[in-house]
Amino acid sequence: PAAAPPALDVRGVTVRFAGLLALDDVSFTVAPGTVHAVIGPNGAGKSTCFNVLSGLYRPAAGSVRLGAAELTRLAPHRIAALGVARTFQNIVTTQGTVADNLMLGRHALSHAGFAASALRLPRAVREQRAHLAKAREIAELTGLGAHFDSPVALLSYGDRKRVELARALCLEPRVLLLDEPVAGMNAAERVRMTEVVREIRAELGLSVVLVEHDMGLVMRLADEVTVLDFGRAIAHGTPDRVRRDPEVLRAYLGT
Numbered sequence: 148p149a150a151a152p153p154a155l156d157v158r159g160v161t162v163r164f165a166g167l168l169a170l171d172d173v174s175f176t177v178a179p180g181t182v183h184a185v186i187g188p189n190g191a192g193k194s195t196c197f198n199v200l201s202g203l204y205r206p207a208a209g210s211v212r213l214g215a216a217e218l219t220r221l222a223p224h225r226i227a228a229l230g231v232a233r234t235f236q237n238i239v240t241t242q243g244t245v246a247d248n249l250m251l252g253r254h255a256l257s258h259a260g261f262a263a264s265a266l267r268l269p270r271a272v273r274e275q276r277a278h279l280a281k282a283r284e285i286a287e288l289t290g291l292g293a294h295f296d297s298p299v300a301l302l303s304y305g306d307r308k309r310v311e312l313a314r315a316l317c318l319e320p321r322v323l324l325l326d327e328p329v330a331g332m333n334a335a336e337r338v339r340m341t342e343v344v345r346e347i348r349a350e351l352g353l354s355v356v357l358v359e360h361d362m363g364l365v366m367r368l369a370d371e372v373t374v375l376d377f378g379r380a381i382a383h384g385t386p387d388r389v390r391r392d393p394e395v396l397r398a399y400l401g402t
């Protein structure tokens with residue numbers, strides 16, 4: 148709805164690396180509860196954009212806002228605490244059980260603190276139980292319910308990628324940043340991941356920003372697409388609209 152405040156507002160973001168304009172005055176808005184894809188050829192600035200949104204890079208100009216909150220120069224953990232969680236493309240957990248990994252994700256939200264938990268104070272015990280219940284709920288939602296107590300090292304690649312997603316969801320984010328969520332997956336794993344992302348959007352009502360090379364996934368999943376080319380946003384719109392845009396075709400086909 149037009150009256151709703153934007154979940155995430157990216158305005159005029161510029162990032163330079165030693166004279167190279169990695170992002171040049173990039174703006175886009177992610178509406179609440181939608182999936183927004185950022186696509187573009189190699190070197191277009193997609194990862195740089197993600198790193199700005201999650202606070203790893205500070206832009207030379209421009210701003211990123213979540214509702215009324217200014218995220219632009221906050222440290223990554225502060226941005227996470229304000230409700231922006233991210234997954235990493237190449238980091239897949241191999242330690243501990245699924246439950247352990249999800250509880251690590253919950254740890255950032257813990258109020259009781261480690262000392263209180265270690266002393267098993269009543270409040271800490273209650274909090275720990277609530278965290279475990281929430282972790283179990285998120286495992287169910289991401290199709291990991293049956294593997295909750297399994298060592299992550301024994302899971303398939305597709306399941307492990309969903310552990311990474313579930314860990315990010317344990318922060319109960321308002322915005323979820325997915326960095327190439329289906330990279331390295333086979334066809335069946337891709338379909339599964341697509342279903343899970345659809346489901347979490349529907350169930351949790353959060354906004355998703357995803358960087359993705361797989362056009363099929365972008366077309367099936369995204370409500371809105373921003374196309375980057377040489378650091379500039381050259382097109383915005385629905386997947387159907389941007390796939391017909393002459394400038395987008397030129398950027399992709401190099402004609």
Ligand code: ADP
Pocket residue numbers: 164167168169187188189190191192193194195196
């Ligand atoms: P994409 O993710 O779309 O492939 P990137 O955001 O990784 O593109 O890169 C955009 C441009 O910025 C590229 O020309 C890349 O070489 C350059 N770049 C990215 N990160 C750095 C960095 N840390 N230092 C210098 N140049 C970088």
Ligand code: MG
Pocket residue numbers: 193194195
């Ligand atoms: Mg990249």
